[in-house]
Amino acid sequence: MAHILLIEDEEPIRRVMKRILTDENSNYTIDEAPDGKVGLTLLEKNNYDLVLCDIKMPKLDGLEVLQEAKKNQLAVPFIMLTGHGNIETAVEAMKLGAYDFIPKPPDLNRLLTAVRHALENKKLVKENKALKKVIAKKYKIIGASKPIQNILELIDKIAPTDARVLITGDNGTGKELVAHNLHQKSARSKAPFIEVNCAAIPSELIESELFGHMKGSFTSAVKDRPGKFEAANGGTLFLDEIADMSLAAQAKVLRALQEQKVQRVGSDKDIPVEVRVIAATNKDLSKEIKEGRFREDLFHRIAVINIEVPALSKRKSDIPILANHFMNNLADEQGMEIKTFENAAIEKLKEYPWSGNVRELRNVVERLMILGDNPISVQNIKQFAPK
Numbered sequence: 001m002a003h004i005l006l007i008e009d010e011e012p013i014r015r016v017m018k019r020i021l022t023d024e025n026s027n028y029t030i031d032e033a034p035d036g037k038v039g040l041t042l043l044e045k046n047n048y049d050l051v052l053c054d055i056k057m058p059k060l061d062g063l064e065v066l067q068e069a070k071k072n073q074l075a076v077p078f079i080m081l082t083g084h085g086n087i088e089t090a091v092e093a094m095k096l097g098a099y100d101f102i103p104k105p106p107d108l109n110r111l112l113t114a115v116r117h118a119l120e121n122k123k124l125v126k127e128n129k130a131l132k133k134v135i136a137k138k139y140k141i142i143g144a145s146k147p148i149q150n151i152l153e154l155i156d157k158i159a160p161t162d163a164r165v166l167i168t169g170d171n172g173t174g175k176e177l178v179a180h181n182l183h184q185k186s187a188r189s190k191a192p193f194i195e196v197n198c199a200a201i202p203s204e205l206i207e208s209e210l211f212g213h214m215k216g217s218f219t220s221a222v223k224d225r226p227g228k229f230e231a232a233n234g235g236t237l238f239l240d241e242i243a244d245m246s247l248a249a250q251a252k253v254l255r256a257l258q259e260q261k262v263q264r265v266g267s268d269k270d271i272p273v274e275v276r277v278i279a280a281t282n283k284d285l286s287k288e289i290k291e292g293r294f295r296e297d298l299f300h301r302i303a304v305i306n307i308e309v310p311a312l313s314k315r316k317s318d319i320p321i322l323a324n325h326f327m328n329n330l331a332d333e334q335g336m337e338i339k340t341f342e343n344a345a346i347e348k349l350k351e352y353p354w355s356g357n358v359r360e361l362r363n364v365v366e367r368l369m370i371l372g373d374n375p376i377s378v379q380n381i382k383q384f385a386p387k
Contacts, residue, residue: 007039036060159185169309172359191235217266
């Protein structure tokens with residue numbers, strides 16, 4: 001059901017437009033306003049999916065209604081109705097944030113198409129906002145310890161820049177969370193975030209994965225295929241476990257960063273790319289460089305700024321927050337009962353070394369949610385936590 005507000009001072013036009021819209025779709029509910037002042041009052045009281053608004057009206061014209069709606073952060077698309085000779089005013093309305101404009105008297109097909117597209121666009125915007133909230137929740141960095149607060153402050157400083165970042169830390173510490181937060185808080189947040197796990201791709205395929213390939217360049221290359229650098233153009237490319245990349249691939253990554261262009265496997269044509277590269281590794285790159293497994297010149301390219309994510313053993317004060325956070329999220333995801341922890345159980349969790357870090361703690365909490373008592377006891381921790 002779409003709730004539409006029609007603001008138009010000419011009653012015959014309102015009547016015709018209402019009939020056109022309701023005949024087209026029985027799910028359209030139309031409210032009418034004879035002038036801008038009444039229209040604005042209805043806008044503030046009701047949640048509309050679309051506004052059809054005349055520009056030239058008494059008391060309050062359409063541009064003023066639009067400006068007030070934007071000022072009050074009313075997230076509703078406007079289609080402006082304009083008489084012949086008022087195209088410049090309609091263009092001004094578009095600059096102020098109107099979705100579209102339609103000359104009066106409205107053409108039937110033009111009106112219905114504009115309304116349909118505006119409602120579809122609003123739905124997409126709403127879904128996109130909901131998706132962003134889910135992503136933000138999924139990749140939220142949890143913790144009140146000093147090391148975590150330092151990382152959050154660093155992210156706020158670095159994110160708005162295009163500086164390349166190297167994220168280091170043990171497996172399971174949450175390096176990917178830092179990468180996602182850097183992207184989401186940057187000016188590139190609406191552009192793609194492309195993640196490549198360099199350790200999970202065979203060395204003979206990593207170049208094709210990163211740079212793409214041309215049809216026939218190797219046995220299974222049955223068609224042209226763009227690589228991750230091209231897919232991330234304008235956005236962020238996250239190279240996770242970059243130390244597992246072959247030296248040949250490292251050389252090509254270095255060239256891509258230096259020249260901002262790539263070549264697909266089997267082609268000598270340069271393709272311009274503009275990406276921000278964030279890399280991560282659980283290895284000591286200084287040692288990898290000394291032993292000839294990692295290029296020093298690439299290290300200096302990717303490590304403009306280094307963020308080290310601490311092991312859970314170095315931020316044990318965050319364990320109560322993390323345990324309860326995982327419990328709430330997992331129970332919500334799986335439709336299960338949220339269980340609480342006895343104080344002694346939380347203290348017992350702090351005693352473990354957590355070699356698998358935050359990822360291991362999450363797995364333990366999931367076991368406790370499924371198999372433990374409510375409240376979760378020390379005995380439950382001994383039974384289901386790492387031995």
